[in-house]
Amino acid sequence: MDLDAYVAEHGAEWRRLDELSRRRKLSAAEADELVALYQRAATHLSLIRSRSPDPILVARLSRLVLAGRNALTGSPTFSLAGVGRFFTHTFPLAVYRAWPWWCGVATVFTALTFGLMAYIVSNPQVAGYFVSDADIGRLVNQDFAGYYSEYMPQNSFLRVWTHNALITGVCLASGVAFLPVFYFLFQDALNVGLIGGVMIAYGRADVFFGLIVPHGLLELTAVYIGAGVGLRIGWSWVAPGPLRTRGRALAETALEGMLVALGLVAVLLVSGVLEGFLTPSPLPYIVKDFIGFLVWAAFLVYVFVLGRRAQLEGHSTTVPGEAADALPAA
Template sequence: MDLDAYVAEHNAEWLRLDELSRRRKLNAAEADELVALYQRAATHLSLIRSRSPDPILVARLSRLVLAARNALTGAPSFSLATVGRFFTHTFPLAAYRAWPWWCGVATAFSLFTFGLMAYIAANPEVAGYFLTDDQIQDLVNSQFEDYYSQYLPQNQFLRVWTHNAMLTGEVLASGVIFFPVVYLLFQNALNTGLIGGVMIAYGRGDVFFGLIIPHGLLELTAVFVGAGVGLRIGWSWVAPGPLRTRGRALAETAMEGMLIALGLVAVLLVSGLLEGFVTPAPLPNIIKDFIGFLVWCAFLAYVFVLGRRAQLEGATTGIEGEVPQEALPTA
């Protein structure tokens, strides 16, 4: 396809489509013209995507097609029903579809972390390669425990919520090139295993698990979901399947990933509340751990029960009102 010639041939139609899409009122003839130009622009977009996917031109035509569709159908309005459906169908379904990925990440992370924790607990001198004696004593005697009470609960909640949301966003977005996810997970597993091993070696294992379990189960699971989804996005362009192009596979999987990222913001809000208000609370550790365990189990049940139900019902993760790629005219 000669892209320059194609643009020169159809540019006047695209400009006319843009003009009609911006008008607030159209007469009958102009409305018919808008429909015809919209259909033709959608065809042009499909052809360019499949034969000569110039990113700038694809972006321009995508904007034109979306603007024309909104002019024809009206922009979608806010609806509580749509929000409710997101949390009862869309998010759990998207997370359920990706469960082999994030469960695999959780398994690898846990094996490495607990293995390192056990090794350092049995060989405390190894911690000396990472921390000085003063740092170890400070960590064991006060630093780890004081971390969860050094800020007011509401400040600690907002602090960890934004931090964990950033970390989860990083592992999800960087999954497309694989290696940053592995590095970020390794770094966090190393820190957790090292601190846990030191605390256990010096007889403070009860403090470590008593303070990390209430929020850590849900918090780490959210990070695992983000990392697993990120790796799934990356794998989509490596192995797109027999019926999809690499670009289409990446776009579809990334769209699901963005929906999961949106849902994880709410999940991390809950874990932030636990860390801000439950972890430092003057309650026995067993009670705080039980609260964290119940919330974690509730999240897993939410994903696997509602996600599986949505899949059996034939629900999709598409945005309401979106025109699927296969529905666009191609000739």
């Protein structure tokens, strides 16, 4: 393909498409012209990509085609109503649809964590295989409690929020490959089980549960949701169902996973606030644990009540304007 000749032949059409795409109002004739030019530009882009993929020209045409499609379908706009709908319908529905997956993950790894704790309590010497006696002494007497007051509350909140969001995102993204997410969850269960077992074995169960429960219930639930949704995405290409191709099943489930990931950022923000401000507060352990339990229970009620209601009412997790199909090329 002679690119110079091709650009000379169709350059006027592309300039006209760019001009029409920028206009706020179009007459009926101009709208028809825009549709025709958009279809032809999409065809031109496809031909150039397949026969002579010049990166500069491809980028230019891609921008023109995208601008043309936005002019035809309307660009998505931010609105508070859309944000409200996300948190009242879309996010709880996406989490609710995946509940067998994340509830299963939570059950298995919570049981594993407490099993490891019980084993360490019954066999305290096992902890010595992982940490030295000096480290155990520091952990029990100062490090565990000191960890939550090491930084200013606002700094601690931001640090744990970003860290937990990263861990949850990794669990969700790695679920498509199955084995990595189990590795990450096992590492987490081993860490919590080992520390909890050591604290309980040395008579500091009140400190351990008093400091980890206020934020840990919500935080670990968010991680388990991310892992469960990730595994659901992975399973969608293994067993897409009778009415979907593997590609379509993976795309649809991954889209829901992205929505869940977005919502979990807000959930982990709440758990970060609890860890940064509530956990190190001077309130009695029982009060802090009760507040953490109430927030966790409220989140579960939110997911199952609003999610189930959204499903019964026939709501969808599809984002308006998302992945719009291109118009047929002429």
